[in-house]
Amino acid sequence: MNPRRIWIMFLARNKEFFRDRAAFGWNFAFPFLVIIGFGVIFSDQHTQKFTVGVFPQTGTAVEAKAASVTDAFLQTGAVRLVPIATLTEGLDKVRLHKIDLLLDTTADTPTYWLNSDSPNGAIVEQLYLAALTAENAVPTNRHEINGEQVRYIDWFFPGIMAMNMMFSALWGVGYIIVRYRKNGALKRLKATPLTAFEYLGSQLLSRIFLLMFTFGVVWFGCDLIFDFRMQGSLALLLFTFFLGGLSLCSMGLLLAARGTSEEFASGALNFISWPMMFLSEVWFSLEGAPQWVQQLSWLLPLTHLLKAARKVMNEGAGFADIKLECGLMILASVLFPSCAARMFSWNE
Numbered sequence: 160m161n162p163r164r165i166w167i168m169f170l171a172r173n174k175e176f177f178r179d180r181a182a183f184g185w186n187f188a189f190p191f192l193v194i195i196g197f198g199v200i201f202s203d204q205h206t207q208k209f210t211v212g213v214f215p216q217t218g219t220a221v222e223a224k225a226a227s228v229t230d231a232f233l234q235t236g237a238v239r240l241v242p243i244a245t246l247t248e249g250l251d252k253v254r255l256h257k258i259d260l261l262l263d264t265t266a267d268t269p270t271y272w273l274n275s276d277s278p279n280g281a282i283v284e285q286l287y288l289a290a291l292t293a294e295n296a297v298p299t300n301r302h303e304i305n306g307e308q309v310r311y312i313d314w315f316f317p318g319i320m321a322m323n324m325m326f327s328a329l330w331g332v333g334y335i336i337v338r339y340r341k342n343g344a345l346k347r348l349k350a351t352p353l354t355a356f357e358y359l360g361s362q363l364l365s366r367i368f369l370l371m372f373t374f375g376v377v378w379f380g381c382d383l384i385f386d387f388r389m390q391g392s393l394a395l396l397l398f399t400f401f402l403g404g405l406s407l408c409s410m411g412l413l414l415a416a417r418g419t420s421e422e423f424a425s426g427a428l429n430f431i432s433w434p435m436m437f438l439s440e441v442w443f444s445l446e447g448a449p450q451w452v453q454q455l456s457w458l459l460p461l462t463h464l465l466k467a468a469r470k471v472m473n474e475g476a477g478f479a480d481i482k483l484e485c486g487l488m489i490l491a492s493v494l495f496p497s498c499a500a501r502m503f504s505w506n507e
Contacts (some may be wrong), residue, residue: 160360164353168361193272208239209283212249212258215265216242232290238283248301253448255474256314257444259283271301280490303390313388317468318441321376324370324400324460325435329428332366333410337424340505349505356500359416363408363496370404371397390475399471399481403464409495410460435461463487 232238243249249261253272259279263270269291273280284301335496339345348358382389389506410431418424436442438452439461445453456462461499469486470476478485 160354160357161352161403164351165357165361165364166359168353169365169368172362172365186247189428191503200504202335205206209260209279210241210258211238211283212241212243212261213264214243214246214261215247217244219386220425237286239473243431247378251279253277265342266300267298270302272302309441310388312385313470316381316385316387317465317472320374320400320462321403321439321464321468322441323377324374324404324464326367326434327373328366328404329411329414329432331369332362333414333418333428334424335420336362336412336415337418338421340418341421342473345505355503355505356496359412359496359500359503363405363412366408366411367401367404370408371401374400376401387472391471391477395478396468396471399464399467399485402492406460406464406488407494408477409492409499412499413495413502416499417504435459438462440465460488460491 163363189362191480199216231238241259243252243258246263250272253256253261253274254447255281256274256277259273259277260283262271271287273284336345411428414424414427418427438456439459440456441461445456466474466482467488468479470484474480
């Protein structure tokens, strides 16, 4: 491996990117437009079904009801029940706004917990009390916990940045290399001393540099507008996105190792990226989704990036709290390029 050859290809790819003004501008314009649009639309609170936790419940669905869960409450059509195994788990989810209300099915008297800083919790409470009154239920036991408000824009921002990073990584690496192979550029590079590992390494380094540069600019600009509430370390958040970018770029390299058709590459990239958009919690939480859906999401690199980033930004997590997600991203960043280098073809 020759570092000088890697450096030359790294510079060449960066110059090509910066000279393509349309692609360069869109990498900044797209996340800005989406974040600002959602920030305006959801400036108060996002609209969706309210999530109500019920404990002690195990499995994937709430199987039993008690005095706390009434038919009138369920018939409002505005709530979704989520099983919670323990009170500690439920209180933590209420504190972090992952659920809006927590109900206890073991008590004879309807008992519930809510976050005093949650507007959604206040609305669900009124729906719940109205349902109890309609059924002439006994008085309730109301418990209140405190927790710092997590705005929707604070939860949503890591998702839109990760999605932008995903598209830029997959298309900026996978599609570009296939295009080079198609137009014969790789065949010319084959005649040089450049090895497959050096070429792929330079593409990976170039793209991760551009991804982090874009992330820094967009973060600074949006933070001036929305004043993000960073609970954890900004350095750890940057490190998390760096690992996420590496794993996504590595996936793009694996796809580009043998692809010869731009049409096939485009279809394959869409096949990979669109499921990640919906199963990796970019737009919405999978809390309460079927268990197999949540398990499937763990196969996607974008899931690990978002879980780690949101833990750091919204929960103040340290490295020890996200070591599993970081480990999986590092594994993908090592495994995919190694396989891509072995499979790589210079010719069509």
